[in-house]
Amino acid sequence: MNAALPLLVAVPILGAALLTVLEGPRWLRRALLLTIGAGALAAGTCLVQLTRNGQVYAHDLGLWRDGVAIPFVVDAFSALMVTTTALLILVCSVFAVATGEADRRLFSPLVLVLSAGVYGALLTGDLFNLFVFVEVLLVPSYGLLTIAGTLRGVRGGRTYVTVSLLTSTTFLAGVALVYGVAGTVQLGELAGAAQESPLVASGMGVVLLALCVKAAVVPVHGWLTRSYTAPSPAVTALFSGLHTKVAIYAVYRLYAVVFDGDSSLLWVGVLVFSVTMLVGVLGAVGEKSTRSILVFHMISQIGYILLGVALFTELGLMAGIFYLVHNMVVKASLFLSTGAAEHTYGTGELDRLGGLARREPLLALAFLGAALSLAGLPPFSGFVAKLVLITAAFEDGRWMAAAVAVVVSLITLMSMLKIWDGVFWSKDPEDGEDHGPASGSEGAGAPGTVTAGAPAKPGVRPAVVLPALVLTAVSLGFGLGSQVLLDLSAQAAAHLVDTSTYVEAVTSR
Amino acid sequence: MTLPIAIGVLVTGAVYLILQRDMVRIILGFVLLGHSVNLLLLSAGGTFRRGRPLLETAPAEEAADPLPQAFVLTAIVITFSITIYMFTLAAASEDDDTEEAS
Numbered sequence: 320m321n322a323a324l325p326l327l328v329a330v331p332i333l334g335a336a337l338l339t340v341l342e343g344p345r346w347l348r349r350a351l352l353l354t355i356g357a358g359a360l361a362a363g364t365c366l367v368q369l370t371r372n373g374q375v376y377a378h379d380l381g382l383w384r385d386g387v388a389i390p391f392v393v394d395a396f397s398a399l400m401v402t403t404t405a406l407l408i409l410v411c412s413v414f415a416v417a418t419g420e421a422d423r424r425l426f427s428p429l430v431l432v433l434s435a436g437v438y439g440a441l442l443t444g445d446l447f448n449l450f451v452f453v454e455v456l457l458v459p460s461y462g463l464l465t466i467a468g469t470l471r472g473v474r475g476g477r478t479y480v481t482v483s484l485l486t487s488t489t490f491l492a493g494v495a496l497v498y499g500v501a502g503t504v505q506l507g508e509l510a511g512a513a514q515e516s517p518l519v520a521s522g523m524g525v526v527l528l529a530l531c532v533k534a535a536v537v538p539v540h541g542w543l544t545r546s547y548t549a550p551s552p553a554v555t556a557l558f559s560g561l562h563t564k565v566a567i568y569a570v571y572r573l574y575a576v577v578f579d580g581d582s583s584l585l586w587v588g589v590l591v592f593s594v595t596m597l598v599g600v601l602g603a604v605g606e607k608s609t610r611s612i613l614v615f616h617m618i619s620q621i622g623y624i625l626l627g628v629a630l631f632t633e634l635g636l637m638a639g640i641f642y643l644v645h646n647m648v649v650k651a652s653l654f655l656s657t658g659a660a661e662h663t664y665g666t667g668e669l670d671r672l673g674g675l676a677r678r679e680p681l682l683a684l685a686f687l688g689a690a691l692s693l694a695g696l697p698p699f700s701g702f703v704a705k706l707v708l709i710t711a712a713f714e715d716g717r718w719m720a721a722a723v724a725v726v727v728s729l730i731t732l733m734s735m736l737k738i739w740d741g742v743f744w745s746k747d748p749e750d751g752e753d754h755g756p757a758s759g760s761e762g763a764g765a766p767g768t769v770t771a772g773a774p775a776k777p778g779v780r781p782a783v784v785l786p787a788l789v790l791t792a793v794s795l796g797f798g799l800g801s802q803v804l805l806d807l808s809a810q811a812a813a814h815l816v817d818t819s820t821y822v823e824a825v826t827s828r
Numbered sequence: 829m830t831l832p833i834a835i836g837v838l839v840t841g842a843v844y845l846i847l848q849r850d851m852v853r854i855i856l857g858f859v860l861l862g863h864s865v866n867l868l869l870l871s872a873g874g875t876f877r878r879g880r881p882l883l884e885t886a887p888a889e890e891a892a893d894p895l896p897q898a899f900v901l902t903a904i905v906i907t908f909s910i911t912i913y914m915f916t917l918a919a920a921s922e923d924d925d926t927e928e929a930s
Contacts, residue, residue, distance in 0.1 A: 387895065447899055454906045461913055465920075473920050477851065480917060484858055484910055485846070491903055492865045498896060499872030 321378040324391040327362055327401065327438040328452075331355055335431035349416050352427040356409035359434065363402030370398045371810060375824035377444065390444035390505065392825050396640065396811035397441045400568050403644050404441070406793070407560035407651050408434045410786045414655050415553040417782035418662050423466055429459040430557070440565050444825040446494050446504035446526065449569060450487070453533070456565065457483050463554045464546065475549025482542040486532040493525030506572075507825030510818060511579040523577050530573070533566035536625065537595040540618045544602070547614045552658025555610060559617055560651040567621065567643060571628050571636070575815035576822065580631045588629030593723045595622030600730045609657040609667040609738055613650070616693065616734065619727060620646050623708060626724070630715045636812035638708035641804060645692070645700040645797060652689035652790035656682055659787060660742060663779045669741030676743040681784045683743045688791035690735035692798070695728045700797035703805070831871045838864035851918035855911060862907035866900045873897070 334355045338348055369376065370393060379388035393401070412430060415421040421430075436456030443449050461483075464476040498504050500518040513520040535543040543563070547555050574580065599619030606612045624646060627639015659682055660675060661667040676683040692699030695706075705728060712721035797804050814821050838860050845857025873896035879886030881894040 447902075451902060451906075458906075458909065458913075461910075465917070473917060477914075477917050480910065480914055481854060481858075484907075484914070485861075488858070488861050488865050488907075492868055494899070495865065495869040495872045495896070498869070498899075 321376050324376065324378045324393060324442060325380050325389075327359060327442065328435045330358065331431040331435040331438070335428035335435070338428045338431065339425070345422060348427055349421060352412050352421060352430065353409070353416070355431060356405065356412050356434070359405040359438065360402065360409050363398065363405045366393050366398035367395075367402050367807065370395045371807060373810060373813065373820065375814070375820050377824040377827070389448050390507075390825055391442045392444035392506075392821065393442055394811070394814045394821055394824075395807060396568075396571070396814060399640070399644060399807055399811055400441045400564075401438055403647050404434070404437050404561055404564070407647060407790075408437075408557065410790055411553055411557040411560070411651065411655070414556065414658070414783065414786040417780065417786070418551075418553060418659075420551055420553045425462065426466060429462045429466070433459040433463070433557070433561070437561050437565055441568060444506045446497060446506065446509070446573075450490055450494055453490070453565070454487060456562070457487070460558065460562065463557075464550045466554075467551055472549050475546040478542055479546035482532070482546075486529045489532070490526055490529035493522055493527075493529060496522030496525060505825065506576050507822045509577045510822040511577070513578045514581050520578070520581075523573065527570060527573065530566045530570050531591075534563045534570065534621055534625070535618050536591060536621060537598040537618065540595070540599070543618060544611065544614050547617075548608075548610050552610070552654060552661050555614075556651045556654035556658060559613075559654055560647045563617070563621060564643065564647055567624055570625065571639070571815060574628055574631075575636075576818050579818070580816065582631065585629050585631055588625065589717055589720050592622045592625045592629050593720045595619065595625070596723055596727045597622075600727045600734065603734045604730075607669055609661065609669065609672075609742060610654070612734055612738060613653055613657065616731060617650060619731065620650065620693070622727075623705075623724060626708060626712065626720060629720075630711055630717065631816075632711060632715055633809075633812050633816050634707070635711040635715060636815050637805065637808045638704065638711045640808040640811050641700075641801075642704040642708055644804060644808070645704045645794065648790050648797070649689050649692045649699075649701060649794050652685065652787050652794065653693065655790065656686040656689065656784070656787035657738070657742065659779050659783045662783060669738065672742045672747075673745040674743075674747035679743075679779050679784070681781070681788060682779050685784060685787040685791045686743065687739065689787070689794060690739060692791070692794045694732035694735050696732075698795065698798045700794045700801065700804075703798055703801040707805070831867060831875060835864045835867050835871070838867070852915075855914045855918060858907070858914070859911060862903070862911075866903055869896045869900050869903065 334351055338351060373395065375392065375394040377390060377392045379390050381388050408430065412421065415426065421427055433456055436452050439452035440449055440456060443452055461476060461480050464479055465472045494504055497519060500516065500522055501509055501512050503509060513523045532539040547558060596619050599615050599622060603612045603615035606615060624639055624643045627635050627642060657667060660672060664672060666672060688699065692701035695701040705724065709721045709724050712724065842857045842861035842864060845853045845860065848854060873893035877890055877892045879890035879892060881891045
């Protein structure tokens with residue numbers, strides 16, 4: 320069983336190689352992409368089952384000894400993350416297949432390598448391998464950003480590549496400093512090292528800073544809003560669920576293991592992450608298209624998720640992990656439902672869309688559910704997530720952070736209502752009186768676009784709505800049956816508070 | 829002392845170049861930054877041990893630490909590939925630079 324762990328990384332890469340070399344029929348390429356995605360989801364679910372009672376499994380790839388091998392470790396936290404990311408990759412692949420995006424020549428291989436990098440980064444127990452897997456995750460992302468070949472994509476891609484390379488280099492410098500001081504980069508041997516030695520703590524500080532840039536924490540968040548609005552909706556949805564969230568996972572893991580949850584530094588986190596919540600949500604106020612609003616909300620939500628690690632109580636960590644899983648699902652659902660509208664009607668601008676609630680009831684349902692969940696209304700998962708997080712903040716005496724969280728929720732709701740009003744509820748600007756230039760200049764080249772005045776418009780196809788609907792249903796499920804996910808998060812949090820089982824599993828061989 | 833000075837000079841050059849407007853200069857800046865971090869990784873292994881890191885050829889206290897060298901090798905490959913990709917991006921959006929710089 321342990322030796323099968325690296326397969327999660329190996330199988331997608333093999334699939335990607337196959338898809339790059341072989342020129343199969345279209346259905347076969349699609350089937351391969353979706354089968355590997357479903358396989359990873361099944362594997363993730365098995366891992367959650369295996370680790371739910373606190374077991375930790377580890378395997379050293381290549382069987383080298385003494386911290387030289389590539390260690391793969393899975394505990395409740397990483398199993399939960401693997402399952403959630405696998406679900407998102409599968410659902411986004413279905414969306415890409417439905418919109419025809421997946422038929423671009425290199426799309427499927429790039430997504431598969433991306434998923435391999437994500438699973439690797441989640442499962443590795445070594446700082447340098449974390450760097451390598453993050454690169455494995457980033458390099459196909461550069462391709463996905465510019466795959467459409469538009470100038471907007473290239474501009475967004477340029478920002479993204481330069482920022483990513485700068486952060487990766489910073490990360491590597493941090494790894495070098497840690498190795499120079501501690502003589503190892505294996506997480507098991509580094510356990511608690513940062514609390515004992517200020518030098519290791521400084522090195523790890525560089526690593527954490529790089530991870531915070533990757534997670535888009537304010538004030539180093541500017542790249543996210545510039546680059547995530549550039550690619551196609553399917554790619555944005557995929558990125559929103561994976562890239563920043565892997566960085567967040569790494570922050571949780573590293574702070575718990577290497578810093579041993581050092582409480583003297585937590586106030587910095589509480590301050591920075593509260594500011595992140597606030598700045599993100601305020602940034603969304605002035606935006607005028609669905610995607611740029613959602614991207615700013617992503618930043619705000621990242622503040623919420625990381626608040627969990629800044630509290631570093633068992634309840635706080637549990638809340639943070641619950642919030643992380645909830646947010647990955649809901650955010651992808653929002654990007655997919657607005658992306659479906661953008662794909663079909665050729666624009667994401669609020670004042671050029673309208674009246675979709677009547678025309679696309681299923682799409683409206685998917686969006687409304689996810690939007691209410693994001694704002695934190697019952698019965699969706701967002702309510703439970705925010706309730707637990709704010710309770711944890713109060714119990715820890717972080718009154719200001721809790722207050723910020725509540726206020727930001729209200730502004731989030733307003734922002735979601737703005738999209739709801741602009742895209743779904745208001746009258747279609749092309750109905751009624753003729754707007755002249757506005758109706759004639761729809762997004763060029765978008766499939767499904769019709770010229771103004773045509774009597775019947777093609778609606779959103781069911782296959783394009785389905786992915787968003789499934790994710791909204793998952794969020795509803797997490798809300799109604801929250802105890803299951805809360806138990807899993809509690810188990811994951813327990814391993815972060817008491818890292819001994821994890822450390823023992825990594826170092827024992 | 830050569831190693832810290834070299835790292836410092838490289839980082840200085842890198843920061844200067846990355847802050848320029850032209851994409852090609854930014855990329856060259858990243859090349860320098862990559863080199864400086866590679867040297868940092870090498871220095872993390874300690875430069876006082878110079879022996880070959882093979883069990884029979886040198887006593888353990890003289891053998892160099894092979895792990896940072898393996899790190900550097902991996903990092904070089906990654907930085908190199910991304911540099912090439914950035915050059916293609918620079919070529920793909922050349923107009924964008926000249927337009928804004930004027």
